[in-house]
Amino acid sequence: xxxxxxxILMAKTGLDGHWRGPTIVARALRDAGFEVIMIGMANTxxxxxxxxxxxxxxxxxxIGGHIDVAIRAIQQVQATRPxxxxxxxxxxxxxxxxxxxxxxxxVYPPGSxxxxxxxxxxxxxxxx
Amino acid sequence: xxxxxxxTLLAQATGxxxxxxxxxxxxxxxxxxxxxxxRVALATTESKAVVLGxxxxxxxxxxxxxxxxxxxxxxxxxxxxxxxxxxxSPFTGGALLGDRVRMQGHGLGQNVFIxxxxxxxxxxxxxxxxxxxxxxxxACDWPLIILETLGIGQVxxxxxxxxxxxxxxxxxxxxxxxxxNKAGLTEAGDIFVINKADKDGVQRTRVDLQDSLSxxxxxxxxxxxxxxxxxxxxxxxxWHAVERYLAAASKHGMLTEIQLKxxxxxxxxxxxxxxxxxxxxxxRSTVGEQYMGAVLAGTMSIEQFKAHFFxxxxxxxx
Numbered sequence: 001x002x003x004x005x006x007x008i009l010m011a012k013t014g015l016d017g018h019w020r021g022p023t024i025v026a027r028a029l030r031d032a033g034f035e036v037i038m039i040g041m042a043n044t045x046x047x048x049x050x051x052x053x054x055x056x057x058x059x060x061x062x063i064g065g066h067i068d069v070a071i072r073a074i075q076q077v078q079a080t081r082p083x084x085x086x087x088x089x090x091x092x093x094x095x096x097x098x099x100x101x102x103x104x105x106x107v108y109p110p111g112s113x114x115x116x117x118x119x120x121x122x123x124x125x126x127x128x
Numbered sequence: 129x130x131x132x133x134x135x136t137l138l139a140q141a142t143g144x145x146x147x148x149x150x151x152x153x154x155x156x157x158x159x160x161x162x163x164x165x166x167r168v169a170l171a172t173t174e175s176k177a178v179v180l181g182x183x184x185x186x187x188x189x190x191x192x193x194x195x196x197x198x199x200x201x202x203x204x205x206x207x208x209x210x211x212x213x214x215x216x217s218p219f220t221g222g223a224l225l226g227d228r229v230r231m232q233g234h235g236l237g238q239n240v241f242i243x244x245x246x247x248x249x250x251x252x253x254x255x256x257x258x259x260x261x262x263x264x265x266x267a268c269d270w271p272l273i274i275l276e277t278l279g280i281g282q283v284x285x286x287x288x289x290x291x292x293x294x295x296x297x298x299x300x301x302x303x304x305x306x307x308x309n310k311a312g313l314t315e316a317g318d319i320f321v322i323n324k325a326d327k328d329g330v331q332r333t334r335v336d337l338q339d340s341l342s343x344x345x346x347x348x349x350x351x352x353x354x355x356x357x358x359x360x361x362x363x364x365x366x367w368h369a370v371e372r373y374l375a376a377a378s379k380h381g382m383l384t385e386i387q388l389k390x391x392x393x394x395x396x397x398x399x400x401x402x403x404x405x406x407x408x409x410x411x412r413s414t415v416g417e418q419y420m421g422a423v424l425a426g427t428m429s430i431e432q433f434k435a436h437f438f439x440x441x442x443x444x445x446x
Contacts, residue, residue: 055150
């Protein structure tokens, strides 16, 4: 299946900074043929309504600290769209990564390879 | 995807289910059979929505203007849908749809439905399936649909086919008298916005635009509004200009005319699209390849080729 039929939501929670990471990831996903919907800094309501209205196949969260905020957003997305895959990156300390993984979220901390992230997107959206 | 599934989704969507609407919009984009089915199902549904087209060059501030306008739109129409088109890469088919970045935090909750759409290779400033998406949003009782084109230059004016009113967003220092008088953008707008009006050159741009627009014969005078959308300046004036235009269009009986014009252009576009795909299928068929070879070798005229083509796609009307 073709990546271009797949839509990925990219949002930032927590700190409004460290934009380079999600921008580069969005670009890599675009170059892999995905349609990437960027919403930038967003609160839980924004993320949930974008996940519904945009009918995305995957949610990518860039987490800038404040892990509780991210977890609330993840739980709301999961409650509204059960089964929708979520992956996350950003400044995520190891203990927080465990909390996220316990919720079924794949974590790509700083230093992750773009190729691995694109691979994950293809696997999670079922194009691979 | 069976027709029954599509019918179920359609019933849910028109009944107010946002997820069903969102799913159908994706299916329309990616599956021509579903698109055709939805078109047939909605063919006799009365269209009621006002479609406000927003167009202009990349970076003019279209998304920011829409974002700032949403509170006024929702106050006037209760519910407002936004369809924002951004370009797909011609190389990978991928797209970065970033209009929504500017539209976050409106706090208008369920009264606003925002959908990003990739152009998927279409060159007129919209996507191939935008018309059907609008028809569906209309059928789902979104009374105002704001349609944002991708950043356009001078010829990508498909938005005129779909919009009740077209807003052209420009910036100070845009072009000069010659740009303003070139065919295209200045002929497309019903309302002009000079956004980023805190920058130098507003007066010059306004004068050039006014000069150019004064030569057009329009039933409704074209207004030029200045805004600084990022700071929410001039937005109320802009919204009033939109309301004045729509009221005048309705008074002049132009809304029906606009509706007819839209349907007419849609008819032509869909027929063109179908004929093109038939032609491309014909040229790949064994017999079509032979005929094409004959034309290329100069042993058959294009007229004869055309006769063979139509006889093939419509055997009964021969």
